[in-house]
Amino acid sequence: MMIDLRSDTVTKPSPGMLKAMMDAELGDDVFGEDPTVRKLEEMCAALFGMEAGLFCPSGTMTNQIAIKAQTQPLDEIICDKLSHIYNYETGGWAFHSGVSIRLADGERGRMTAAQVNELILPDYDWYPNSRLVAIENTVNKGGGSVYSIAEMQALSRFCRTRNLTFHLDGARIFNALTALKATPADLHGLFDSLSICISKGLGAPAGSVLLGSATMIKRSRKIRKVMGGGMRQSGLLAAACIYALENNRARLSDDHDNARRIAEALVDYPWVKRLLPVETNIIIFEVEDAASIAEKFANLGVRTSPFSPTLLRMVTHLDVSLSMVNTLIQQVLPAI
Ligand SMILES: *Cc1c(COP(=O)(O)O)cnc(C)c1O
Numbered sequence: 620m621m622i623d624l625r626s627d628t629v630t631k632p633s634p635g636m637l638k639a640m641m642d643a644e645l646g647d648d649v650f651g652e653d654p655t656v657r658k659l660e661e662m663c664a665a666l667f668g669m670e671a672g673l674f675c676p677s678g679t680m681t682n683q684i685a686i687k688a689q690t691q692p693l694d695e696i697i698c699d700k701l702s703h704i705y706n707y708e709t710g711g712w713a714f715h716s717g718v719s720i721r722l723a724d725g726e727r728g729r730m731t732a733a734q735v736n737e738l739i740l741p742d743y744d745w746y747p748n749s750r751l752v753a754i755e756n757t758v759n760k761g762g763g764s765v766y767s768i769a770e771m772q773a774l775s776r777f778c779r780t781r782n783l784t785f786h787l788d789g790a791r792i793f794n795a796l797t798a799l800k801a802t803p804a805d806l807h808g809l810f811d812s813l814s815i816c817i818s819k820g821l822g823a824p825a826g827s828v829l830l831g832s833a834t835m836i837k838r839s840r841k842i843r844k845v846m847g848g849g850m851r852q853s854g855l856l857a858a859a860c861i862y863a864l865e866n867n868r869a870r871l872s873d874d875h876d877n878a879r880r881i882a883e884a885l886v887d888y889p890w891v892k893r894l895l896p897v898e899t900n901i902i903i904f905e906v907e908d909a910a911s912i913a914e915k916f917a918n919l920g921v922r923t924s925p926f927s928p929t930l931l932r933m934v935t936h937l938d939v940s941l942s943m944v945n946t947l948i949q950q951v952l953p954a955i
Contacts, residue, residue, distance in 0.1 A: 627936035630822040643858030655854030668807030671836035681814035681829040692717035694750035701728035701760035728758030732777035751784040763901030775809040790816040794899040797871040821863035874900040874935040884948040902933040
């Protein structure tokens with residue numbers, strides 16, 4: 620039996636999800652005629668209190684469209700140095716939008732209004748225009764660290780007073796809300812745009828939704844098309860996303876419990892030199908040689924992600940059962 624802890628993206632559609640896909644009502648979404656895609660977009664917009672939504676193939680696309688739709692060349696965006704936008708989107712801000720990026724040195728990927736304040740540039744010819752602030756919640760590279768509602772509110776207020784657009788990369792926002800015991804309604808009114816991924820812990824095979832004002836989403840639709848992201852009978856995927864939102868949100872706390880149990884077991888081993896605090900479903904720990912420890916895990920049937928020469932990441936998700944966690948803790952860890 621393989622225990623795949625590389626990412627919460629490795630989940631396969633469940634029989635219930637596949638049935639929802641087979642039963643989906645379909646149309647051509649480039650013509651705006653797929654009722655299932657429309658239903659998903661409206662459902663997400665209502666959930667997060669935004670005017671409109673746009674279904675996209677990936678979270679990279681929703682983030683990059685949000686940047687493109689809300690900036691122009693000579694603008695600058697502000698992110699944390701650990702952010703997905705900076706690290707894992709192929710430098711898309713420059714490629715698609717012709718903007719520059721300025722990085723905050725936050726605490727496990729979380730920046731404060733005071734840190735953002737120091738990165739805002741005055742209006743001189745030799746500086747780009749500080750335009751958009753993007754935060755990530757949870758922060759993947761921060762070990763699934765969570766911004767509290769109060770921290771997001773403070774950043775939102777700050778962005779409003781400084782006339783900065785505020786974007787949330789909410790690839791794992793449902794993990795954050797689960798950890799905070801909060802609901803999407805707690806985020807109403809905080810952001811100009813939100814990106815949510817249904818292909819992570821919620822278990823859909825693909826799909827992210829960008830949320831914003833009606834005007835912003837109308838423009839984003841055109842940008843999605845020029846990026847090649849206009850899909851036809853994509854209700855097939857949207858149906859999987861609707862199923863995921865309706866059935867797989869409540870169980871995210873199981874993933875968090877599993878991650879905490881694994882973390883509590885890991886600290887007992889001398890080859891684990893440091894463990895980032897585990898708040899959600901991501902476990903990042905330091906070892907001497909990540910590649911060789913990952914290989915040992917692989918030989919024992921456990922797949923992990925080397926995150927740097929000395930960091931390993933494990934992620935729990937809906938295809939990781941309690942018995943797999945027990946096997947990992949009782950049999951695999953002692954054999955490393
Ligand atoms: C996964 C992820 C994304 C989007 O990734 P895709 O693979 O393009 O869907 C964006 N932000 C964060 C924080 C992520 O973890």
